[in-house]
Amino acid sequence: MKNPFSLPSVRRRWGGWAAGLAALVLLTSCELFEFSPNQTHTPEAYRDLTRKNLEALLARPNPLGDDSLRFVFISDSQRFYDEAAAFVRSVNQQPGVAFVALGGDVSDFGLVREMRWVHDRLRHLNVPYLTVIGNHDHVANGRQAYQNVYGPLNYSFTYAGTRFICLDTNGREYGFNGRVPDVDWLRAQLADSAGVTQQVVLCHVPPEDADFDPQLQAPYVQALGEAPMLALHLNGHRHSFGISNPFELHVPFINSYGFEKRQYVMLTMGRTGGFRLQTVPY
Template sequence: MMALQRYSLVVLLLSSLSCAPFRDSPYSDELLRKERSLNTLQNSRLGDVEADGVLRIAVMTDTHQNYKDMDEVVYRINRTADVDFVAHLGDLTNSSYNFEYDQFLDSWVTLDAPHFVTIGNHDAVGAGTSLFKKVFGPSNFYFESATKRFIFFNSANLEDREGFSPDWLLEAVQSSTKSVIIFTHIPLQDEERFAGATAQTFEDVIDDPKTLLVLNGHNHSYLLKDQNGTALLQAPRVQGAQWLLLEISGTQLNIIQHNGDSTWVTLKN
């Protein structure tokens, strides 16, 4: 009788865990979550982001597997008034496995404001390029507001050779009739990855009169530089619930860090 009870308990335990889905392989590009083409979808949710004269952009980056910190950042962004959109600067995952994309989406889709993602180098290894395209859409894209073009650029040159196109970025900047803000993962002046003609193309992008601000992640720490009037802003990683709120009004940019520290920058006219 004791044995029967023990066995019954075992069967019961297994049954209670049987909500586990039937997942094929961690190596595939199959996802449990159903969200698709999210960047494209979010574009249709954008209203007139400059209607009140202030553009507010929340920025986070390099989640990797810090899901608890990301939950905290999402919570804080959702409690911040009038955020026009949220930008993630890449490295949502550590190794681009399908379950990592699923886990990231679990938090990401709870953001209230429209939200956009740029691909990071860690998101493009393994099945990552296929997964990113499936979930978010093209890795190079832009959208516009009344006075700005927001460009999301795939800078993962070693991981996604097909998706990496400096010429695309230059064209997107030069063809714009509006001021430009660029969101990318790897800094365009990264000497480990970019040299020669590619480095020169990126210098041309940064020095373009229309380019106001270039944002990047990748290096995990906050850094603000100026190059000939173009602000180069590196966002800190999400670990420690770090994120940035950018408030742009006219030529004034206010960068508010997660701890409340605030820095004013004058952008190009």
């Protein structure tokens, strides 16, 4: 009879237990491992964040009631993680804010890990946050990573009577193929006025920028000009604040600060028109 406590037997048993334990760890904790920095696999807690944030927003009453809507606008979080944490602390002290709009370039290199790191800061906001895709979010496998983490590249939602139309305007990242931004989709969104008193377009690259597809500039601007309910055009990309009317339309174009500027824009919109703009340092 073999001695079960002999050294060879113990080694065989320990080897079997170790292999089983290793397999169990791999099966139950595979989301803890990253096999490539460019992978697009995304843990469940970081998937479909646009849908999750929209559900949270639409379940909340408007903090300012029926007369007006207040939201924070900022852009280009990229590698500015310390600034993101300070941003959250500042926004959480502002009264009446319904949500945060982030105008693209969530990441710098289009990596899931970067988007996760930003979300790990922004999830501490007392309000939901919504994003659009920026040109840096397209780098390498970034487009797929952004869709996994956040969701659709073009989407819209209505809150407190205001429709927010969020779209991909990063034409250079598609080789100026004449399809981005999707002007037909934009026109359809602007034409749908059901339950809406005003509209806001949110994108990353503004139409006057060299990274916007030049063959789509005229039809894009025409679509904006033909939308009587359009109140604001918001974009990021330039990292600094500015307000202008580059095409002499009826709508102001507002560039937001990047996170590294340690300032953001807070907009309060009346239900029947008009807005008040504050720039807030943090």
